[in-house]
Amino acid sequence: MASSTSVPAPRSRSKKPLGKMADWFRQSLSRKPTKTPVSPENTRSDGSQPSSSDRPPSLGPSSEVSPTPPPTHLGAHGSSSSSGGRWSKDYDVCVCHSEEDLAAAQELVSYLEGSAAGLRCFLQLRDAAPGGAIVSELCQALSNSHCRVLFITPGFLRDPWCRYQMLQALSEAPGAEGRTIPLMSGLSRAAYPAELRFMYFVNGWGPDGGFRQVKEAVTRYLQTLS
Numbered sequence: 001m002a003s004s005t006s007v008p009a010p011r012s013r014s015k016k017p018l019g020k021m022a023d024w025f026r027q028s029l030s031r032k033p034t035k036t037p038v039s040p041e042n043t044r045s046d047g048s049q050p051s052s053s054d055r056p057p058s059l060g061p062s063s064e065v066s067p068t069p070p071p072t073h074l075g076a077h078g079s080s081s082s083s084g085g086r087w088s089k090d091y092d093v094c095v096c097h098s099e100e101d102l103a104a105a106q107e108l109v110s111y112l113e114g115s116a117a118g119l120r121c122f123l124q125l126r127d128a129a130p131g132g133a134i135v136s137e138l139c140q141a142l143s144n145s146h147c148r149v150l151f152i153t154p155g156f157l158r159d160p161w162c163r164y165q166m167l168q169a170l171s172e173a174p175g176a177e178g179r180t181i182p183l184m185s186g187l188s189r190a191a192y193p194a195e196l197r198f199m200y201f202v203n204g205w206g207p208d209g210g211f212r213q214v215k216e217a218v219t220r221y222l223q224t225l226s
Contacts, residue, residue, distance in 0.1 A: 085225045086146070093181075093218050094122040094145035096165040098155035104185070104209070105151055111211045117219050138165060142172045146225070147218045152184045152201070157191065166195060178221040183210050 086092070093112060097105035105123060112119040122145055128137040142148060148169040156162045169180055182196050185204030192201060202217070204210040 086222050088225075089144050089146055090120070091122040091141065091145040092119045092222060093147040093149055094141045094169075095149045095151060096124075096162065096169060097151040098153060098159045098162050100155040101151055101153050104153075108149070108151065108183075108209070108211055108214065111208075112215055112218070115215055117215065117222075119215070119218055139168060142169055146179065147221055148172070148180050149214055149218075150180065150182045150196070152182055152193065152196075153186050154191075157187070157193070166193065170195065178217060178224075181214055181217050183214055185209065 095105050095109055102125060106126075109121045109123050109126075112121050122141045124138060124141065127141070128134075150156070150166055150169065180196075180199060182192075182199055182201035183204055184192060184201045202210040202213045206213075
């Protein structure tokens with residue numbers, strides 16, 4: 001009889017117990033992922049929106065920037081060149097007189113320039129440019145002066161050049177109140193020029209020769225410019 005031999009059963013592969021497998025998965029899931037360094041070039045390659053630190057600050061009502069005013073250019077006398085006023089012209093007053101009244105005109109100019117107002121006066125024989133044309137110098141002085149004083153005397157009425165000065169002064173500022181100031185001395189009211197009949201004149205018969213009234217008239221006009 002053939003002996004029966006027992007065939008050994010095949011060995012099964014060893015398997016981890018289910019408990020150990022569960023512990024392994026649990027440990028794998030509990031591990032923290034390692035951070036990989038990100039280069040600046042590809043920080044926004046994924047199309048994400050920029051962070052609040054990258055955005056420019058917004059201007060709210062409390063952070064509005066007020067415009068800076070343009071610088072003000074000051075003239076030689078410390079006033080703004082754009083505002084004009086008194087310093088927009090070279091002289092405050094131009095004194096028109098006859099040659100025979102030069103001494104009296106010089107007294108008037110000294111009085112005006114020495115006053116507290118420090119008025120700037122033009123006296124043709126003193127301030128005209130040497131070599132300049134007489135007519136051109138007069139017209140330029142009248143144009144560059146705020147006020148004109150007409151020193152009307154018998155010599156003034158006799159001199160055709162003085163009559164030209166008077167007409168030129170009137171044409172520079174026709175109807176400008178306070179700019180042309182007649183100072184009449186040594187004449188009666190009937191001798192007052194017809195061209196000036198619509199203007200009040202300063203009477204030079206007073207103790208100061210009318211100089212104070214002339215100064216007040218010029219100063220009053222200059223105050224309207226400020």
